[in-house]
Amino acid sequence: MSTPHKTAATAVPLHPLLAGRWSPRGLDPRHELTDEQVTALLEAARWAPSASNTQPWRFAVTHRGTPEHAAVLDALAGGNRIWAHAASTLVVVAAETHTSEGKERPWAVYDTGQAVAHLSVQAEVEGLAVHQMGGFDSGRIAALLPDGVIPLVVLAIGRRDETAELPEVLAGREAAARDRLPLEALQVPLGVPTAV
């Protein structure tokens, strides 16, 4: 579904899978992911790079209509519950931040961000929308997970539905152009002494 008002405004051309990606809240409450799509999303995450190939990312995949989906939905912040109930699939993303011997993995959270980014790119390929949420009851989600993994975000995945009814403030965000800091603001100088 083309959403030209959401396409990134860039100084040079960006690949459409990156330029066209955004995080909608209006999702089709009847849409379901195929098994192949779920596998493709997980494969994308699986083949992401990580520090010493540690692959610290973990995923709990739940589908609308199951007790697991309902439990995850129920632990979301209210502002997310009001639209994320329509997500075909809610995925709890967690990280193994320590080895089973208790050694810290300093890049576990960073690497899990990368894996989800790869998943999101594949979602674009599949015609699926991904909206990441940090607003949830971390203790409640953690209690659902096995020991040793820390929940980081919940992904709402589904098919965008521009006719979905949203509260006014969210409908406004859905219609607004995306915005970012200027390119210059992302760049920092290195204070290297100059030769004299």
Place this chain on the structure above:
Amino acid sequence: MSTPHKTAATAVPLHPLLAGRWSPRGLDPRHELTDEQVTALLEAARWAPSASNTQPWRFAVTHRGTPEHAAVLDALAGGNRIWAHAASTLVVVAAETHTSEGKERPWAVYDTGQAVAHLSVQAEVEGLAVHQMGGFDSGRIAALLPDGVIPLVVLAIGRRDETAELPEVLAGREAAARDRLPLEALQVPLGVPTAV
């Protein structure tokens, strides 16, 4: 440059930009990035998603032949220096983990991982290789950066050169197939009580 022995082995088709990406060490010591390529990589990072659109990622871009590139190279772990000197561009990736008022940004590291993943996908589009390194003297790199940003990784970016000479152990890794945990190992169950 096609590297079929490095293509991800997946249960279902993955987009080639994801399936074909890997992290080479053999880089062409004469290659240089164009300004447009640098801009495209930063634009890719810029348009990544982040918690409440905080955009905590920061980049210090250095080019081979400059004091900044030399300073970053010098702070790398020895096992990285022996090949990363050939990188056209070394990029220090850092995160603003706190606001200027000292408030923590809990997703800053996670989001910066996402931004680098987006950058890496655009690098594939540009025919460039990215190899992320966590092995560097964090204190020395931090001392080069402005206050308030934490260095996370250094990116070696360039053009792959399969004729580049590498120490035997690294040449072996360069030739080896990529491997990952099985798909099942990434998935964790949710312990939701079943109705009785």
